[in-house]
Amino acid sequence: xxxxxNKNKKQMDMSKMQKHTKSxxxxxxxxxxxxxxxxxxxxxxxxxxxxMLFFFLMPLATIILAIPMYWNDxxxxxxxxxxxxxxxxxxxxxxxxxxxxxxxQAIEKLLxxxxxxxxxxxxxxxxxxxxxxxxxxxxxxxxxQWTAQDSIAFMKNSHDGDPFTVxxxxxxxxxxxxxxxxxxPRKLMTYDGLQPLYTSEYAFAIMMSLxxxxxxxxxxxxxxxxxxxxxxxxxxxxxxxxxxxxxxSVAKEDEIGQLQHSFNRMTSELRASRKREQxxxxxxxxxxxxxxxDIRTPLTTIRTxxxxxxxxxxxxxxxxKTSLRVIVQKCEDLAHLVDNLLxxxxxxxxxxxxxxxxxxxxxxxxxSAAAWYPMWEKHQFEVEVNLPSAPITWDVDQMWMKRIxxxxxxxxxxxxxxxxxxxxxxxxxxxxxxxxxIQDKGPGMKVTSSNKGAGIGLSIIEMMLKEMQLEQExxxxxxxxxxxxxxxxxxxxxxNI
Amino acid sequence: MKPTILYVxxxxxxxxxTNQFLKDKxxxxxxxxxxxxxxxxxxxxxxVILDVMLPGLDGFTVGQRLKKNAPHIPxxxxxxxxxxxxxxxxxxxxxxxxxxxxxxxxxxxxxxILLRRYEKEEEECITLHHIHMYPKQNRIVDxxxxxxxxxxGKQFHIFRYMIQNANQILTKEQIYEGVWGDPYIEGDxxxxxxxxxxxxxxxxxxxxxxxIETIRGIGYRVRR
Numbered sequence: 001x002x003x004x005x006n007k008n009k010k011q012m013d014m015s016k017m018q019k020h021t022k023s024x025x026x027x028x029x030x031x032x033x034x035x036x037x038x039x040x041x042x043x044x045x046x047x048x049x050x051x052m053l054f055f056f057l058m059p060l061a062t063i064i065l066a067i068p069m070y071w072n073d074x075x076x077x078x079x080x081x082x083x084x085x086x087x088x089x090x091x092x093x094x095x096x097x098x099x100x101x102x103x104x105q106a107i108e109k110l111l112x113x114x115x116x117x118x119x120x121x122x123x124x125x126x127x128x129x130x131x132x133x134x135x136x137x138x139x140x141x142x143x144x145q146w147t148a149q150d151s152i153a154f155m156k157n158s159h160d161g162d163p164f165t166v167x168x169x170x171x172x173x174x175x176x177x178x179x180x181x182x183x184x185p186r187k188l189m190t191y192d193g194l195q196p197l198y199t200s201e202y203a204f205a206i207m208m209s210l211x212x213x214x215x216x217x218x219x220x221x222x223x224x225x226x227x228x229x230x231x232x233x234x235x236x237x238x239x240x241x242x243x244x245x246x247x248x249s250v251a252k253e254d255e256i257g258q259l260q261h262s263f264n265r266m267t268s269e270l271r272a273s274r275k276r277e278q279x280x281x282x283x284x285x286x287x288x289x290x291x292x293x294d295i296r297t298p299l300t301t302i303r304t305x306x307x308x309x310x311x312x313x314x315x316x317x318x319x320x321k322t323s324l325r326v327i328v329q330k331c332e333d334l335a336h337l338v339d340n341l342l343x344x345x346x347x348x349x350x351x352x353x354x355x356x357x358x359x360x361x362x363x364x365x366x367x368s369a370a371a372w373y374p375m376w377e378k379h380q381f382e383v384e385v386n387l388p389s390a391p392i393t394w395d396v397d398q399m400w401m402k403r404i405x406x407x408x409x410x411x412x413x414x415x416x417x418x419x420x421x422x423x424x425x426x427x428x429x430x431x432x433x434x435x436x437x438i439q440d441k442g443p444g445m446k447v448t449s450s451n452k453g454a455g456i457g458l459s460i461i462e463m464m465l466k467e468m469q470l471e472q473e474x475x476x477x478x479x480x481x482x483x484x485x486x487x488x489x490x491x492x493x494x495x496n497i
Numbered sequence: 498m499k500p501t502i503l504y505v506x507x508x509x510x511x512x513x514x515t516n517q518f519l520k521d522k523x524x525x526x527x528x529x530x531x532x533x534x535x536x537x538x539x540x541x542x543x544x545v546i547l548d549v550m551l552p553g554l555d556g557f558t559v560g561q562r563l564k565k566n567a568p569h570i571p572x573x574x575x576x577x578x579x580x581x582x583x584x585x586x587x588x589x590x591x592x593x594x595x596x597x598x599x600x601x602x603x604x605x606x607x608x609x610i611l612l613r614r615y616e617k618e619e620e621e622c623i624t625l626h627h628i629h630m631y632p633k634q635n636r637i638v639d640x641x642x643x644x645x646x647x648x649x650g651k652q653f654h655i656f657r658y659m660i661q662n663a664n665q666i667l668t669k670e671q672i673y674e675g676v677w678g679d680p681y682i683e684g685d686x687x688x689x690x691x692x693x694x695x696x697x698x699x700x701x702x703x704x705x706x707x708x709i710e711t712i713r714g715i716g717y718r719v720r721r
Contacts, residue, residue: 292577299598300508301508303599304598305514307518335579343580353582366668366715367670369715370667370712374664384714391683403581
């Protein structure tokens with residue numbers, strides 16, 4: 001019931017999500033994002049701002065710039081007597097026309113008066129015979145005696161050239177009394193020779209800077225998005241000790257903010273499911289532990305009561321004694337089987353406490369042998385222990401290693417006691433590695449053992465060895481079994497030790 | 498005086514049997530079916546045997562509180578919980594952890610060891626072969642001549658440690674760390690030298706030691 005409810009809920013979530021993902025471009029934004037938080041709206045407003053600047057601010061700026069420039073122009077023209085070529089030309093023509101029939105003194109006087117009025121202009125006149133007269137100042141490039149060809153060349157050069165040249169006949173065109181010339185360098189005619197502030201250049205600069213500003217703001221806009229995306233990506237890669245990404249703090253409620261919210265929802269769901277999984281695992285562990293306990297408890301009762309009967313040694317028949325021994329043996333086998341089942345379940349689910357560390361295996365093997373020695377003594381074993389005095393360090397879990405040794409010794413006592421021999425040896429190998437050798441002189445492992453529970457026990461040992469990166473080699477013959485344990489290359493962090 | 502044992506076990510069949518077994522072994526047994534009411538009186542017992550799966554407070558909790566109140570009382574966990582995790586949790590505070598089903602003789606042996614370890618001063622005289630040891634007086638007497646054997650402080654200390662852990666094989670590391678209290682340094686020959694001198698004093702024939710047995714390749718043992 002609960003399961004189907006969850007399923008329905010999930011489907012509901014799914015449909016909700018699909019609704020979200022359905023594109024509604026006319027809405028501009030996702031319904032979860034408020035429009036004023038939307039990135040799209042932000043970018044559009046940026047573009048609109050830029051356009052406003054172009055259409056309104058630019059003409060405005062042009063006008064603002066043009067007003068002082070216009071005034072400037074007016075001021076400049078008033079001050080500069082050279083500025084207006086047309087006015088000068090008209091005045092020149094009018095005054096020289098009045099010279100009709102006048103003598104040389106009058107002409108020279110007029111020229112001198114113009115020279116005073118416009119000191120930077122050059123003036124001269126040519127008489128009716130073609131002689132250059134009263135040049136102010138002296139000009140080397142001009143001929144003394146003008147031919148017709150000279151006149152035409154001069155006129156051609158002066159037309160629209162620099163300096164600005166005005167030629168007028170004395171007393172009008174028909175008088176044939178010669179002509180007067182005034183020349184003004186053109187740079188004097190334009191604003192006192194200063195570089196003018198052109199409106200078009202200003203406008204260009206403003207346009208450029210506005211464009212740059214727009215590019216800058218756009219860049220900043222996208223750079224921020226990019227940075228946030230990068231941060232998000234980095235945050236997604238970061239994991240806590242459970243291997244689940246950590247929760248991200250959401251600063252802005254825009255589209256990326258929604259993405260972050262979704263991501264946070266996802267991680268919290270992941271965390272919840274991991275927790276559920278762990279709880280289930282814990283439950284299973286508990287269940288098996290309880291099962292093991294519940295089987296072991298009646299076994300204890302059987303075991304202890306058998307002991308009571310065994311105490312009545314005198315009255316028991318030999319057959320009964322054998323039966324009792326078998327019962328005790330089976331009780332122990334069953335207890336071990338249950339134990340192994342528990343261990344196997346936990347190990348295969350990787351739910352076993354595992355603390356690998358650098359362990360002096362020589363010491364561990366010696367202490368384990370010390371614990372088992374009375375047992376071997378009881379079975380009249382010949383015990384040969386050859387352990388080096390220097391420590392040998394392996395990267396193993398101490399409890400696991402003990403368990404492996406216990407298992408090996410137990411198998412030796414159970415299945416190889418006929419050999420009455422055990423040899424435990426540790427060697428430092430010349431290649432820097434080391435080995436643990438346990439040898440017995442039993443009937444070998446090919447003989448099928450009466451203990452069917454050994455299979456699972458061996459699987460557990462294999463799993464533990466694999467986890468601790470130890471290699472196991474077994475040489476078995478009818479003369480005995482030799483077990484060699486060596487650490488794999490990965491086990492030893494420092495192979496020199 | 499008989500050692501008294503507080504035995505907490507809720508399973509009636511096992512409890513009844515073990516109760517009888519321990520009484521037959523010569524102990525005075527107080528069998529309780531839950532841990533709560535046993536907690537406060539624990540100080541008056543020589544040893545506590547605890548099951549783990551108990552109604553109410555579990556054995557781990559009871560044991561931990563017990564050890565806090567009365568650290569000088571040895572606690573033996575006797576449980577059908579057999580995983581390494583359980584054993585580790587138990588051995589955090591308890592002195593020993595035995596899993597069910599247990600061999601009754603093993604239980605008796607472990608109780609013996611624990612009692613001896615904790616009640617070492619109770620014994621007046623320990624006899625090993627020809628040696629009489631009086632732990633309270635720090636005296637060792639050769640029973641044949643009735644002469645005192647003079648041991649150095651360290652020699653006596655080593656000998657006493659081995660007697661306290663009698664019938665167990667002790668590695669040289671264990672003895673060193675038990676007597677000196679420091680971690681054993683590999684290659685240190687101090688202990689061997691001390692034991693050689695000790696043997697010269699207490700053994701009849703130091704080349705064939707009887708009191709302190711050498712278990713070749715493993716360690717030493719004193720048998721009682």
